[in-house]
Amino acid sequence: MKQDIPGTIMFDGALAQKGYALNRMCFSFNSAENRAAFLKDEEAYCRKYGLSAEQRAAVKSRSVLRMIEAGGNIYYLAKLAGIFGLNVQDIGAQQTDVSVSEFKRRLEAAGR
């Protein structure tokens, strides 16, 4: 994983291969039926998509940084986050370890 821009992930071939199963599962969440199936039995749903142990643990932890580490791409992960009613400010706050109101304050400050 290229890490030379601090705090930034280049989703490249290595990550695209590593994260394929996890991203494929998240891609399936375009369907409401699949979102419901995940909520009904998360364990079985993850098994069906063949998540690695690392990916399964990351999903279980709900940590976006861990899911990214396991090869997740943010555009697909956002569909998973949506199942839990989380938007990009919520997951931004989680990844930067601040409250959502502090995260929003920082965004506003960037405009000044």
Add this chain to the structure above:
Amino acid sequence: MARIIGGVASTHVPAIGKAIAEKKQNDPYWKPFFQGFDYVHQWLAREKPDVAVVFYNDHGLNFFLDKLPTFAIGAASEYRNEDEGWGIPVSRSLKGYPELSWHLINQLVADEFDITVCQEMLVDHAVTIPMALMWPGETWPVRIVPVSINTVQHPLPSVARCFKLGQSIGRAIDSFAENLRVMIVGTGGLSHQLDGKRAGFINKEFDTLCLDKIANDPLALTRYSIHDIVAEAGAQGVELLNWVAMRGALTGKVSEVHRNYHIPISNTAAATVVLNNQAIERRKVA
């Protein structure tokens, strides 16, 4: 002959779709962004485009990592939106223009852009939100040709390559025999980052530079590498590629006639520009 009348670039943040559905245009949070479209509406009413060629990036509605084209073009008579999984309302469909699509495809491949051709293509919020912003009414009075640029999986096409793609499409439109008024749309951006410990990154200084260069000195932007763009504009700020392709397609004398820039909309520095394209008279063959 078809005539390129100008270009519009617009942010396409999904939250805008929700704000429209909930009629929040005049809320203090949203107003500085939505009022940036007042001029766009006047411009469209005056310029009356027939067709919009839309450069955008798919976020996992039509394309997945199983088959991910670097450049893809729609050749359908209708483009549908569907559930994208993050709770924004599904948009109405858009009309396509297969004759123009195939003309562009033929010219692009002849010009060594070996583009993926899609007779079926779902379009996501990156197309439907700018449409809803430009035409907030009940109908969309243009047909579209969507052109998708990969901004999901590296390696991404370079800024210079996207500019050349736009130039090739611009030349192809100029040679289309029908009497059409064509506008070019580039969606997404400007600076933002959704993922990683730098999530929330916004760079007003770099955005201002991009806005200053896009009309009059786009070649300055093509000198940046993708790595530079990620560093300066954030991981998802690479959507600038759609803006650069749009600018490339403006083949005449280009001038900026409108600009709006507002931080933040969701996690993003939101920007809207309108560029006029004045056709350069070609020397008549004696």
